[in-house]
Amino acid sequence: MSTLPRFSTIFLAAITTLVAALLYSPLFVPIVSSFFPLSQGNVDWSSPTLSTYVSLAQNHDILAALRTTLIVGLCTVVLSVVSGTLLALYYHGRRAGRSFLQFIIFLPFLMPPIISGLALLIFFREIGLERSLLTVVIGHTVFVLAIVYRTVLTRLQSMSRTLVEASYDLGATGWQTFWRIILPNLSSAMVGGAILAFALSFDETMITILVTGTQSTLPVRLWAMMRLGFSPDINALVALILMFTVLLCVLAARFLIPRQMAAERS
């Protein structure tokens, strides 16, 4: 960067600042305003308070939605990590049909969620499956499978083939090699993939609205609340979800990035 003329450096810095401000300032507004009470439709900036958080904690609808979200998220994580890892293991080193499988796995992730959601809805109706939390979990799993599959496959591909050969060479069986060599080397990729899958499931709205039964998840609940009008609870809820999502992303990065850099160095 030092080779650029001074003027361009300032210009680029200004653009970067502007983009960052445009991206992040809308996020800060609800966070900041969640600490102030509303009076007659306007934010009262004079008296900071935690009352919005208190009323959020007393809102049983929200708490129920949060519990639903966590249940769906955990089930989705378990299902997608197990099936994503198995798919990655099965297709690692196999040429035939791999790009087709990749396409199939990535399609629901890349398609507009409303299309995925509608397709699932029609499918569930055709096979006679009642809309419930089960259908939500299935929908989320189909959606996030690509992330887990990709994360695990990348780690598998960066793993030296001779590790497996060395294990057999030292007398291990296929089962021992899987549990003691392959799985431990995939574990951090699986944890990273699980966190990303959970974050995606936590935020997912469109598919959820279409395939859920009577219970709503947190984002769906939030959406419903917003249609009824602007309430200070929403600011608090958005602030909490934001914090939680950022935390998950930082965690996922911790599990995924250092290993990849180490692999590149060697």
Added chain:
Amino acid sequence: MSQNTDLLTLRSVSKSYGKVPVLHGIDLSIRDGEFLTVLGPSGSGKTTVLRLIGGLEPLSSGEIRLDGHDISRMPINRRPFNTVFQDYALFPHMTVSGNVGYGLSVRHIKRKEIASRVAKALDLVQLGRFADRFPAQLSGGQRQRVALARALICQPRLILLDEPLAALDLELRRQMQEFLKSIQREIKTTFLFVTHDQEEAIGMADRICVMQAGHIRQLGTPHELYYRPNCEFVARFFGENNLVAGKLGTVQGEQRSIETALGRLVCSVSDQPHLKAAPDGAGAFAAFRPEALRLADTRDSDNHFGGTIADLAFAGSSTVATITAGPDSAAQRLRLRMPSRIDGSALKSGEPVSLSFAPHEGHLVLA
């Protein structure tokens, strides 16, 4: 250590990847307790030989016998061999002692026994202090020694080493060569060592098997290969041999003459019946080492010819002269190696010199 009995025998072993053949019917016997080096340029099939013996790849045809029993179809994890891989293949999530003990723990040996055998193996490779480190915290030479300890703790009948020194720098490589050799003497286990480095092979091996293009070209002691190569490839591959093409002449006792661009040369054919038996006029090379070529004053000896010094290269303890000899139409470039002297060489570039080599220091290879 009874070096006379065969431990492992390969009988017309072939291997192809798809339609590409990499080994063409190899026959090879590995003696119990020896340090056998398989030497060849890349693509010669040397690593494939090792992978077939280790069971990492199936044979295309032929058979491998251990103590006379066919093990060609024995699965890799049941073969009593262990491999030291080129990239060491240490398990990154296990400590040094975890890595070394792996071969025992997968056989469900008791923890106490594993611990004591791991300690013993780590002492042998002088890594006792590093037992609790992870592979990423070790240097290249230390990882190498962990890989060796991990292989020999299982008390294999044969240790397979796949260019284990290739990733180390020169000084460390020399140390590791001596180290490997001393370990091999200590534990009296057969080593099969694959390398493309002829110096490494000469320095370590009891016997060397030279491979090229999926064939074994010669099998013998380093001394035999160095002084009695049996073909042009081995003669050129080992050191900087001088090779002069010609046609075979008459046999006189243990010597045979060859007509070359440098005139008639006489070389030893002792213990090489196929050279004695070759017909007169057959194409061959006279081969002699740079250190066998001498500056000669007298004209009475055999193998005498003139040349011009093209270049002089000081290489520390020795000086190598590149010499052009023979008629202009068939000029030969020869190398002459002589001890360096502190007051410099008496020779100068462009000077005419008179050269010779003793018949017993020259030999013949068929073209």
